[in-house]
Amino acid sequence: MADTSTVSHGTAPEGAVGPVPAKPGSRQLANTARRLASPLAIIALWQIASMTELLSPRILAGPGDIISTAGRLVASGELINGLIVSFLRVLAGFSIALILGIALALVSGLSRLGETIIDPPIQMLKAMPFLGLLPLFILWFGIGEAPKIGLVAFGAVFPIYLTLHGGIRGIDKKLIEAGQTLELGTFGIIRHIIIPGALPSLLVGVRYGLSVAWLSLVVGEQINASSGIGYIITYARDFLQTDVIVVCLLVYAIMGLLTDGLVRAIEAYALRWRPEVIA
Amino acid sequence: MSNLVDIRKLQRSFGGPAVLDGIDLTMAPGEFVALLGRSGSGKSTLLRVLADLDTAPAQELQLPARRSVVFQEPRLLPWKSVIENVALGVRHPDARLLAKQALADVGLSHRLDAWPLTLSGGEAQRTALARALVREPQLLLLDEPFAALDALTRLRMHDLVFELWRKHHPAVLLVTHDVWEAVALADRILVLDQGRFIREIRVDIVHPRRRDDPRTSLVEAELLKELGVEPLHA
Ligand SMILES: Nc1ncnc2c1ncn2[C@@H]1O[C@H](COP(=O)(O)OP(=O)(O)OP(=O)(O)O)[C@@H](O)[C@H]1O
Ligand SMILES: [Mg+2]
Numbered sequence: 001m002a003d004t005s006t007v008s009h010g011t012a013p014e015g016a017v018g019p020v021p022a023k024p025g026s027r028q029l030a031n032t033a034r035r036l037a038s039p040l041a042i043i044a045l046w047q048i049a050s051m052t053e054l055l056s057p058r059i060l061a062g063p064g065d066i067i068s069t070a071g072r073l074v075a076s077g078e079l080i081n082g083l084i085v086s087f088l089r090v091l092a093g094f095s096i097a098l099i100l101g102i103a104l105a106l107v108s109g110l111s112r113l114g115e116t117i118i119d120p121p122i123q124m125l126k127a128m129p130f131l132g133l134l135p136l137f138i139l140w141f142g143i144g145e146a147p148k149i150g151l152v153a154f155g156a157v158f159p160i161y162l163t164l165h166g167g168i169r170g171i172d173k174k175l176i177e178a179g180q181t182l183e184l185g186t187f188g189i190i191r192h193i194i195i196p197g198a199l200p201s202l203l204v205g206v207r208y209g210l211s212v213a214w215l216s217l218v219v220g221e222q223i224n225a226s227s228g229i230g231y232i233i234t235y236a237r238d239f240l241q242t243d244v245i246v247v248c249l250l251v252y253a254i255m256g257l258l259t260d261g262l263v264r265a266i267e268a269y270a271l272r273w274r275p276e277v278i279a
Numbered sequence: 280m281s282n283l284v285d286i287r288k289l290q291r292s293f294g295g296p297a298v299l300d301g302i303d304l305t306m307a308p309g310e311f312v313a314l315l316g317r318s319g320s321g322k323s324t325l326l327r328v329l330a331d332l333d334t335a336p337a338q339e340l341q342l343p344a345r346r347s348v349v350f351q352e353p354r355l356l357p358w359k360s361v362i363e364n365v366a367l368g369v370r371h372p373d374a375r376l377l378a379k380q381a382l383a384d385v386g387l388s389h390r391l392d393a394w395p396l397t398l399s400g401g402e403a404q405r406t407a408l409a410r411a412l413v414r415e416p417q418l419l420l421l422d423e424p425f426a427a428l429d430a431l432t433r434l435r436m437h438d439l440v441f442e443l444w445r446k447h448h449p450a451v452l453l454v455t456h457d458v459w460e461a462v463a464l465a466d467r468i469l470v471l472d473q474g475r476f477i478r479e480i481r482v483d484i485v486h487p488r489r490r491d492d493p494r495t496s497l498v499e500a501e502l503l504k505e506l507g508v509e510p511l512h513a
Contacts, residue, residue, distance in 0.1 A: 177332055178354035181347065182368030182410070192367060196358040273358045273394040 009141045019108060048238035061243035069243040070250075078232065085228040086217060089145065090259075093152025094213045098206070100153070101160030109168030109198070110190065119165070126158050131219050138223070155216035156209035160202070167201025168194055200274075207260055214256045283308045284329070285341035285448050291324055291333070298324050300474030307407060308417065309448045311459035315502060316471035322454045325471070326422050329452065342418070343450075347411035349424040353403035355395035355410075362391040365410045381413035382406070384443060401432040405439070412447055419449040426456060437463055441486065458502045462495050463488050470505045478505045 030207065043063050049055040057065065060160035073079035104122065107114035124225025171194055179189040221230020229248045236244035284306035291299040298321045306312055316322050327333045328340070333341045347368075355364045366378035382388060385405040395403060404424060411419060421440075425433040441464055444451055455461055461468045462482060470478035480501065484494050 174350070174352065174354050175356060178348075178350070178356075180332060181330055182414075184368070192359070193356060196356070199358075271358075273396065275394075275396045 003254070009140045022182045028102075042141070057242060058240050059242065061241075061246060065243045066246050066250075069241075072192065073232075073244065073247060079229075079247070079251065082227065082229045082232045082248075083255070085223065086230065086252075087255065088215050089148050089221075089228065090152055090210075090217050090255075093149040093216070094156050096149070096153040097156035097160055097209060097213070101157045102155075102164060102202070105161045105164035105168065108184075109165045110194070122158070122161060126162070130155050131216065132160075134223065136218065143224040148217065151220040152213045152216045156213040159208040159212060161204040163201045163205030163208070164198055167198030170201070171197040200267075200271055203263060203270065207267075210259050210263060211256060213250060214259075218252055281428055282306060282341070283310075283343050283467045284452075287339065289325070289328065289338060289340075291321075292334060297474050299328070302474070302476065304469075304476075306418070306450050306452065309450055311444060311451045311464060311466045313452070313453045313455060313465035313468045315455060315458065315468060315506065316469060317506060318456075320471045321474050322471055323422055326452065326454055330420050333447065343416075345385060345414060345416045346418045346420060347403070347414050347416035348420045348422070349407045349411045350394075351423045351426050353395070353398075354408040354457050355398075355403060355406055357394065357396050359393060361387065361398070361406050364395065364406060364420050365413050368410060368414050373473070377413050378409070383411040384412070384446070385409045385439060401436070404436065408440070408443070412443060412449075415447065416449045419444075421451065421453045421455075423454055423456060425460070433457070433460070440464065452470075458499050458506070459490060461502065462498050463490075465477055468498075468502065470502065478502075 046055070046060075047063045050057070050060075050065070055062065061069070072080070099273065104118055106123075108118040111117070112175075130151070134147065137150050137154075139186060141147040174272055175193050175197065176189055179193050183191060219226050222234065225231040225234060229251055233245050233248045236248070282305045284304060286302060286304040289299050289302040289304070290297055302325060304325075314322050314325070324333070326340075326348075328335075329342065330346060331342070332348075338482065355361075356367070359367065362375065362378050365381055366374040370376055371377060378386075382391060385408055387402060387409065390398065390406075391403060395406065398406065404427075408424070425436045428436060430465055436477060437460060440451075440453075444464075451464075452466065453461070465482055468475050468478075468480045468482060470480075480498060482488075482498055483493065484498075488495050490496070
């Protein structure tokens, strides 16, 4: 049965008379400029305060100094090396959190028994201020890489577990029924319905977990680091180099934004079936 | 010819009074049966038993192995394209090809790679129909599949379902609220009320059935009375 002829009507002719709306691109540009105005003004005031020595470099270095310090640290390779070490710590800790969080959420999301065993202790641990665990981690793992990676993993595992668990529990039962009528079997239903259906929640958890991971790293690296961004900060503190500290904080922020952007890109691809992504 | 579906004394309750109270139902292969009844009379409950979606302790049922269901909502997996949805339930090396043919049968060849959430209601329901038919069911269970569609689309869907039934010839159990839908399509119409069939009507009028045919009008009026609705034009 083919659709019969359609009648087209109501479309305005090309070049219709009337006010021409501004191109979306240029409007966006104007909007961005407006939003940037106030931060730029603050930076300018900050620079003036530094140059007039109203603001002592021992309290906070000026923007100009910070930029030249950043250039120096990059050129010497110091910053890049520290960054790699820090990044590897986040990578290791976050990978552990991801694997552990997904495994726990699958078990507790897919079976009632699993939920009874796994969910209550996780809900209790979640209530703990996990950054406060650092002294314990140091006692258990010493002062090498392990407590830092452990703290990152511990902090990031909760958002991953909680969102994925919620996502699995929230899957539309009607879709699961449809899968049963298609005789997909338990494994097929998990693969075709539950996992893709819970993916949006998981990705939210991953993004949140990543921000927690960087935060944990910042804290973990303040203590007894002999390498990494945190070490550079500790060293700079001893020599009152506020410019170096600010550069390092900016690097943390940039890394957080970059990893978040990566997950957003994955999200845009993996969730392209959502109409708001399609449109 | 032996029966494809044979159910005796089917009972089902959800704690309270019986929702299905001793239902006997037989269906011949290729037979088109429509099931009418007030809201809450147990139509979906019966259909879910036939679809094997009911988790109650199994009763003695004779059902064909290959069954398909179309629900009131399309229940497509939003993360799979239209053709992937249709191919999903097919155990066959040429699943994709079969899915393509099934989608051509429902007039959706141009939407193969569309995402389900971008389909119109009618397109989504046609996809669900293709997904049901591609499995070549012996028994096709339809639970108010057109209830959410506009009147015009619904009439087109009637023609489509009728054509597909002619072509594949599954036995069909169509649950509906639409009396004309039942009269236009079914060989036999059952009326369910308080867990029992209170009426069975054979419709022997040749297809295509016209609504202004006095014989269809008669059946329609009779059914409406059975459902407790006095037709306006009576
Ligand atoms: N899982 C369930 N748990 C408890 N009660 C149920 C359940 N499923 C159905 N019922 C009850 O059984 C009765 C029949 O429901 P059913 O869905 O079969 O009606 P229906 O004839 O399909 O109605 P409608 O035309 O509105 O779809 C209703 O009173 C309903 O509340
Ligand atoms: Mg129903």
